[in-house]
Amino acid sequence: MIRKTRQRSAIREALETCGRPMSPDEVLALAQKKVSGLGIATVYRNLKALVEEGWLVPVELPGEPARYELAGKDHHHHFHCRACGRVFELHGCVDKLVEMVPAGFAMTGHELVLYGLCGSCQVGRN
């Protein structure tokens, strides 16, 4: 049976509130504002549980720790800001991917990440 704890609520709330994929550290920082003694292990345990229960999906970016976002969204990709490191959700996708697959290979999925500067960092750049 799954219990409702202050820690778990704070973690879920952080992810619902933030509006973009969050890393474990980001979740910890935000959830600690509600539950001060919160430990990183609890964050990891809950993220894992929430993924297994289908409430979250992991967002894995090249060379980066995994982020997590709410499940149930349409197929989409992400934008990674090179300045602040935050990840944003994009809409839409690309086509003609199959044309890139070599003969004899079978494609079952794809991942696309755009890089650059997000709105905030773009404004504040020198």
Added chain:
Amino acid sequence: MIRKTRQRSAIREALETCGRPMSPDEVLALAQKKVSGLGIATVYRNLKALVEEGWLVPVELPGEPARYELAGKDHHHHFHCRACGRVFELHGCVDKLVEMVPAGFAMTGHELVLYGLCGSCQVGRN
């Protein structure tokens, strides 16, 4: 000054021979056939040096240790076999990426990874 050592030659040869992006472990395994006492730290140090000197480029895949491939190739992407874990080079790219970028954001690059089964794994599947 940069010296020519048996270890470094074996590492470069492994990368030249393999024909696809290699992880540090793959490099170690292949290069050890030439230099038996080779240590993983030496592989990491040389990979890093070869990247800095512009001979290699890192290939970073979501949730995976970095691979390395020879520098100087045209813009391209990669295929990651879900069965054997090997990474293959693809040719071509996609367009209309800019259309996905939110207003106020600036795109400076992108990464695309296709997933599926490579030729060998496709043949041997049940």
Added chain:
DNA sequence: ATAGATGCAAAGGGTTTGCACTTGA
């Protein structure tokens, strides 16, 4: 009451670093 959840600290896995020894130029 009691099994699930938490916090801490220790353990893991991959990568990097410190240091004494080896070796190429």
Added chain:
DNA sequence: TCAAGTGCAAACCCTTTGCATCTAT
């Protein structure tokens, strides 16, 4: 010769796990 390079082990970072304690139910 002697600084660059190597191997080993320890250090690191991020993530997971063991265990005693705490707490929803």
